[in-house]
Amino acid sequence: MRVLPLLFALVAAAGATDAEQARALRLAERFRCPTCRFVSVADSNVPISNEIRALILDLVMEGQSNEEIEAYLVSRYGDWVVFSPPTRGVHMAVWVLPPLAMLGALAFFVLRVRRLATAPGDEEDGSDGG
Amino acid sequence: MSARGLRLGGALAASALVVFALWVGITKRSPSDPLPSALESERVPAAVMLPVLDPQQEETGDPAPFLAPMGENGGWPLVTVVNFWGSWCLACEVEMPELVLLSAEWEECAVRRGKAACPVMVGVAFYDTPANASAFLRRHGATYRNFLDNGGKAIVEWGIYGAPETFFVDSRGYVRHRHVGAISEEELREWVAKVAAMG
Numbered sequence: 001m002r003v004l005p006l007l008f009a010l011v012a013a014a015g016a017t018d019a020e021q022a023r024a025l026r027l028a029e030r031f032r033c034p035t036c037r038f039v040s041v042a043d044s045n046v047p048i049s050n051e052i053r054a055l056i057l058d059l060v061m062e063g064q065s066n067e068e069i070e071a072y073l074v075s076r077y078g079d080w081v082v083f084s085p086p087t088r089g090v091h092m093a094v095w096v097l098p099p100l101a102m103l104g105a106l107a108f109f110v111l112r113v114r115r116l117a118t119a120p121g122d123e124e125d126g127s128d129g130g
Numbered sequence: 131m132s133a134r135g136l137r138l139g140g141a142l143a144a145s146a147l148v149v150f151a152l153w154v155g156i157t158k159r160s161p162s163d164p165l166p167s168a169l170e171s172e173r174v175p176a177a178v179m180l181p182v183l184d185p186q187q188e189e190t191g192d193p194a195p196f197l198a199p200m201g202e203n204g205g206w207p208l209v210t211v212v213n214f215w216g217s218w219c220l221a222c223e224v225e226m227p228e229l230v231l232l233s234a235e236w237e238e239c240a241v242r243r244g245k246a247a248c249p250v251m252v253g254v255a256f257y258d259t260p261a262n263a264s265a266f267l268r269r270h271g272a273t274y275r276n277f278l279d280n281g282g283k284a285i286v287e288w289g290i291y292g293a294p295e296t297f298f299v300d301s302r303g304y305v306r307h308r309h310v311g312a313i314s315e316e317e318l319r320e321w322v323a324k325v326a327a328m329g
Contacts, residue, residue, distance in 0.1 A: 035291050035292055048285065048286075048290070048291060051281055051285060052286060054281070055286055073286075076168055076169075076175075076287060076288070076289040077168055077289045077291070078165065078166060078167070078289070080165055101146075108139065111135075112132070112135075115132075
């Protein structure tokens, strides 16, 4: 019975333009396969992924936006179904902390270099222990 | 100054590491742990039309709405237990006798005390052939209502990611609990009692 969802996907794909199919495929890459979890819906061939791919294409053909389609799948499977963490609440940490850490490191580096540049003769100042 | 900077940096790095370790420790889950259902404490998904399985037939019968209230006068019964399964699923084979046992008990309860006072069992086979699904029901002597969903949208609507999964719907039509994997008679009774108490 693996064939059935696949058949549905093919039937749905029949009326879709190339652009719609390409958009549906790009979208499918953003969601996890519910069964295999670490593979995207686009990359897996289990029945549930086939059905979700067909559903995404249906919704694309209905004219739904990427955000609407994502909101629908999240409402059914939870935040977990999207590969990128949501940009709200505690999840913001994974988006904000890395750039902040980079900026901090850059500032630290720039300050050190500038201090070394303004005191070129004094090598003692350059060594950390002083 | 630079020594202080280093100390500050070290302290920051150390505290960041501690926070990270705590975070991982608190949120770490095994990849095989069941995932939480996005439906919990939500209203049941909008009903879709699905063919009904007949244990005595190789073909499915006329479609009916899934999930519609199955209690008295079109209302929700005390608890609706919704079991998703497939004849291809080994764990479903394991739990089926318990489901059949309890469904018979609840049907008897409905006769004695009225539909509103008793739980109801309903099943959905998915990605299955009508013949295989019917044979599965026949083999286990299941008489409660079972649907068949092959791309009929119920699977995605309910956020199913494997079989078996068992949902408990309260008497107002809200999903209260989802159990992943084979369920036992004790767990069924426990959750029916809990959900019945929720109203």
